Amino acid sequence: MSSALRLDQLLSRFGYCSRREAVGWLSAGRITREGEPLQRSDQRVTPESVLIDGQPVEFPDGLLVMLHKPIGYACSHDPAEAPLIYDLLPPQWMRRNPGPISVGRLDRETSGLLLITDDGALSHRLTSPKHEVEKTYEVTVSTPFPDGLTELFASGTLTLRGEAKACLPARLEITGDRTARLFLHEGKYHQVRRMFASQGCPVTALHRSAIGALTLGDLPEGQWCGISAAQLVPV
Numbered sequence: 001m002s003s004a005l006r007l008d009q010l011l012s013r014f015g016y017c018s019r020r021e022a023v024g025w026l027s028a029g030r031i032t033r034e035g036e037p038l039q040r041s042d043q044r045v046t047p048e049s050v051l052i053d054g055q056p057v058e059f060p061d062g063l064l065v066m067l068h069k070p071i072g073y074a075c076s077h078d079p080a081e082a083p084l085i086y087d088l089l090p091p092q093w094m095r096r097n098p099g100p101i102s103v104g105r106l107d108r109e110t111s112g113l114l115l116i117t118d119d120g121a122l123s124h125r126l127t128s129p130k131h132e133v134e135k136t137y138e139v140t141v142s143t144p145f146p147d148g149l150t151e152l153f154a155s156g157t158l159t160l161r162g163e164a165k166a167c168l169p170a171r172l173e174i175t176g177d178r179t180a181r182l183f184l185h186e187g188k189y190h191q192v193r194r195m196f197a198s199q200g201c202p203v204t205a206l207h208r209s210a211i212g213a214l215t216l217g218d219l220p221e222g223q224w225c226g227i228s229a230a231q232l233v234p235v
C-alpha cells in the first residue's frame with residue numbers, strides 16, 4: 001500500500017491536474033471514497049483508497065511496464081527526435097511527477113524489450129553492471145562471423161574504440177549463418193553494434209528479447225503491459 005498524501009498532491013502526482021485545479025475537481029465531486037465525494041484538498045488519502053471519475057488510480061505504487069519498442073522510435077524526451085517511445089504510452093503518464101523514464105536505452109533502429117518506470121533507483125539498479133542483470137540480444141549481421149568471435153567476446157579483453165575499459169565477458173551463441181544471440185551484463189553506448197563492427201561484422205538488425213528472465217512473450221510491437229518487480233529476477 002502506498003503512503004497517504006494530500007488530495008491536491010495526489011491529483012498532480014498522478015497527472016490528473018495541477019494542485020491549483022484540484023479545488024475544481026474536488027468541488028465537482030470527481031474524487032470519491034466508498035461512494036462519497038471527497039471535498040477537502042488537504043485531506044490525506046492513499047491512492048488505492050479513492051476513485052477518480054469512477055476509476056482507480058493507475059499504478060498507485062509507481063510505474064513499471066515493459067514496452068515492445070518498434071524500430072523508428074527514439075528513447076528520448078526531446079520532441080525534436082520524434083517519434084518517441086513516450087508517444088506509445090498514455091498521455092496522462094507524461095503529466096505524472098515523477099514521470100516515466102526508460103531503463104537504459106535502445107537505439108532508434110533497435111526493436112524489443114524496454115522497461116519504463118518512474119522509479120529512478122530501480123532504473124539505476126537494473127542498468128548498473130554491478131547488479132549484472134543479463135540482457136539478451138538477437139543479432140543479424142551482413143558478413144559471416146570471423147573465427148574465434150565467441151572466445152573473444154567471452155574473454156573480457158575486447159576494448160572498444162574510445163573506451164578505457166574492456167567489455168565484460170559476454171556469451172555469444174551463433175544461431176545461423178548471419179544470426180547470433182548475445183548475452184550482455186552491461187550497456188555501453190551502441191555496445192552490440194560496436195562489438196560486432198570492431199570485428200568487421202556490421203549489424204543489420206538488432207532486437208532485445210529479454211532482460212533477466214523477463215521476455216516479451218506475445219506482447220505485440222508498439223504495445224506495453226504492466227509488470228511486477230518480482231518478474232525482474234536475474235536469470
Ligand code: URA
Pocket residue numbers: 105106107108110189190191192193194206
Ligand atoms: N547495443 C546496441 O548497439 N544498440 C542497442 O540499442 C542496444 C545495445
